[in-house]
Amino acid sequence: MDESTKRLLQRLIRxxxxxxxxxxxxxxxxxxxxxxxxxxxxxSKWALTEKLLAICEENKFAVKHITELEMIYIIDNPNQGMWYAFQLMDPEDDAHSVELTQFKEQFKSHLRELIRHVSVKMKKHTDEAVWIRIAWGDTFSRPNHMKPTYVVHSLQTPYVFVTSLTSKQKPLLSQALVLSTRYQAIKDANLSGRKLTAIRDLLMRQYHQVFPTRYPTPLAENNPAVSNQHIEREQAESAANRLQAACEAFGGGMLPQLQSAVYKLETKFRDHSNKTMTEREEPFRCVVKFASTNLLESLRHCASSGIASTPVTPLLSSIPLKGKNYFVITDNGPGPSSQMRQPQK
Structure with a gap:
């Protein structure tokens, strides 16, 4: 093995x-x-690394074997780094008939037409998703396997999930994906997170949704608090209504574990007591970020417990409703950003 392959294996084992x-x-x-x-x-990890290095050298393994090992680990442990969701747009008539072999061949072919030095490895997961590992080079340098991009795409859906993609690489990947999937465009879905399964489940609505009903049945809390029976009886109806509204807004049961939601404000400042700010022609700009280990669960609890008012404001209920956690709020109302966010460097 050459030195670069050894370094790749050492980093992976660590x-x-x-x-x-x-x-x-x-x-x-x-x-x-x-x-x-x-x-x-x-x-120790050091001793294990040295032993494995010796075995791999004895077996004359190349970089393709080490990247294969890396893919196995990443697929089983995807919650590393920040994942960004994208959505393919305007499918052609034969988009839904694209099969795995055809996709593999066309994706590699199109990407190699766009960039001379690139290494692409693909693996189909048990959930039918195609995992793609891309090591990027350029006109003069070989692919850098120390900084690969990972792409996850289920062929029968328009959604693509990407991690470790630079702004320079983004148009190359976008064009290769559009051409090989038989779509005409791709856009930022304005959804990101460190848990791939969470953003996938939210975008594909793979969680328990609760819909409005004319005769709501009180939904049981997972861990109901012990309280005075008389007080509980008096407040039962309002508590049930709050819980129903909270579950309608955010879902019932286990929710996708989003860590954050970002709201970028670009609105006119309105405060009659502050003429300096109110008379400015430029919009007032600021960013508001909500963060939690499980944001949707936290918001649902706030609404169901009465900490937050119900019905839930569309600013928050839009997270699961639209499958997004990045919004730009203008004087025209809240909505997803029309601009493409800068991906992770």
């Missing part, structure tokens, strides 16, 4: 938790039973 290393190597399937047995997984 990333994989020791308790997951044996399972990941088993899935890789590149080591013999004897080689796996010779590794003592109770040793």
């Amino acid at each position: 990333r994989i938790p020791t308790q997951m290393l044996r399972t990941t190597l088993d899935k890789w399937g590149r080591l013999t039973g004897g080689q796996l047995h010779s590794m003592d997984f109770t040793q």
Whole structure:
């Protein structure tokens, strides 16, 4: 193995938790039973790395084998880095008939027409999603496998999820995706997060939605608080209505674990006591960010417990309703940004 391949393997082994290393190597399937047995997984990470380096050199593994191992780990542990959602637009008549083999061939072909040095590896996951690993180079340099871009796309949907994509690489990837999927355009879905499954479930509505009903039945809290029975009886109707409204706005049961929602304000400043700001011709600009380990769950709890008023403001209910967590608010009303956000550098 050359030095760059060794560095790639060393970095990868450092990333994989020791308790997951044996399972990941088993899935890789590149080591013999004897080689796996010779590794003592109770040793330090440094010792394990040196042992695995020696085995890989003995087997004469190349960079393609190491990137294969990396893909196995990333697919099983996707919640690393920031994922951005995109939506393919205006499908052609044969867009829904594109199959995996055709997509693979055309994607690689189109991307290599756009950039001379690029390495593309694809793997189909058990949930039918196609995982793509792209190592980018340029006209004069070889692909940099230390900073790959990962793309996840289910062929029968218009949604694409991307991590570690620079603004320079974005138009190249966009064009290759549009051409190989038989769509005519691609746009930013204004949805991002560190949990791939969360933004995927939110965008594809793969969670328990609660719809308005004329005769609402009180929904049970997952962990109802113990309270005075007389007070509970008096407030039962209003509490049930709050819970119903909260679940209609954000969903019932387990919710996608979004970590944040961002609102960018570009509105006229309105305050008669502050003429300096009110008379400005330029719009008032600021950014408001809500953050939580599970934002939708937190917002639902605020509404159901009475901390926040119901019915829920459209500014918040638009997160699950529109499948977005990035909004630009203008004097015309709230809505998704018309501008493309800068991806992760």
